[in-house]
Amino acid sequence: MRRVGNAVAVIVAVLTIFPIYWMVLSAFKPTGEIQSANPRPWTLAPTLDHFRDALGVSGFGRYFVNSAIVALSVVLLAAVISFLAAVALTRFKFRGRTTMLVLFLIAQMVPVEALSVPLFFQIRDLGRTVPGVGLNTLGSLILVQLAFSLPFAIWMLRGFVAAVPVDIEEAALIDGASRFTILWRILFPLIAPGLAATGVFSFITAWNDFLFAKTFIISATENQTLPAALLVFFKPDENDWGGIMAASTLMTIPVLVFFIFVRRRLVSGLGGAVKD
Missing domain, CATH: 1.10.3720.10 (MetI-like)
Structure with missing residues (x-):
């Protein structure tokens, strides 16, 4: 029972953290990767452009x-x-x-x-x-x-x-x-x-x-x-969406x-x- 409880706790933690992870990841992704039809849970070309756009908002x-x-x-x-x-x-x-x-x-x-x-x-x-x-x-x-x-x-x-x-x-x-x-x-x-x-x-x-x-x-x-x-x-x-995710982060x-x-x-x- 303890293992089942630990497994359930891990699953709940992953489901809770994943949206936050995806938000932060999208904030660093280039616009092309965000709009891609095949999204990946990582990026090989992180960028700070979205954060600059967010901080540049009047x-x-x-x-x-x-x-x-x-x-x-x-x-x-x-x-x-x-x-x-x-x-x-x-x-x-x-x-x-x-x-x-x-x-x-x-x-x-x-x-x-x-x-x-x-x-x-x-x-x-x-x-x-x-x-x-x-x-x-x-x-x-x-x-x-x-x-x-x-x-x-x-x-x-x-x-x-x-x-x-x-x-x-x-x-x-x-x-x-x-x-x-x-x-x-x-x-x-x-x-x-x-x-x-x-x-x-x-x-x-x-x-x-x-x-x-x-x-x-x-x-x-x-x-x-x-x-x-x-x-x-x-x-x-x-x-x-890049600006939205950067501002949300x-x-x-x-x-x-x-x-x-x-x-x-x-x-x-x-x-x-x-x-x-």
């Missing part, structure tokens, strides 16, 4: 910065808000607590596409009263991505907070620690693995977002994000860097998510 650097601003803002805000919400839902008993948790689950079940139109009108109306979060602003992307990240993050962190013994907090209170000290110097470090896990989810979701970027950023092209830059390579007559690098940065805490974070 505004590519600006798109990269915009994506970084949105993704990092969502990660930081989601971490702080979900941490405080998880503590409140776990440590305090109040009316409607169970209903609120159920609503968090329901929010995860609604398709994003079904909410794009209502959110468009909400963001449009909100921008009339709150500067910086209306249409054509990065604030609108941060706000919407934060709203979609919070239910998952709160539900996940709730398990980590519940796994921390209440006796630790009570001992700190007896020693004279304030609630603020308990939150940020005791609870926060203990649930850091959960914050890493939710941070990866929030970062990937915000970084790869295309639907909301095209829905809310209508005319202010300087506020577009990286996924929107891929549209430059889609042409009416023939798509530039460049988009993947920040996600890998972020994942490597939090990988040590991520493994323990995924394990602790089931605790309650």
Whole structure:
């Protein structure tokens, strides 16, 4: 059984990695090999032309910065808000607590596409009263991505907070620690693995977002994000697949860097998510 399990794990790993390998390979392949009727899983003439084309796209650097601003803002805000919400839902008993948790689950079940139109009108109306979060602003992307990240993050962190013994907090209170000290110097470090896990989810979701970027950023092209830059390579007559794959490879690098940065805490974070 162990050999069968290992074989299945290898097959799943290969199937998962192969699309990434093909994307990177296509980014280095000459255009002729990409368009060949007999594609090969290797290339004998690698080229950097597609990467030059991708980096040469007008505004590519600006798109990269915009994506970084949105993704990092969502990660930081989601971490702080979900941490405080998880503590409140776990440590305090109040009316409607169970209903609120159920609503968090329901929010995860609604398709994003079904909410794009209502959110468009909400963001449009909100921008009339709150500067910086209306249409054509990065604030609108941060706000919407934060709203979609919070239910998952709160539900996940709730398990980590519940796994921390209440006796630790009570001992700190007896020693004279304030609630603020308990939150940020005791609870926060203990649930850091959960914050890493939710941070990866929030970062990937915000970084790869295309639907909301095209829905809310209508005319202010300087506020577009990286996924929107891929549209430059889609042409009416023939798509530039080399440029698409090169740009996609460049988009993947920040996600890998972020994942490597939090990988040590991520493994323990995924394990602790089931605790309650």
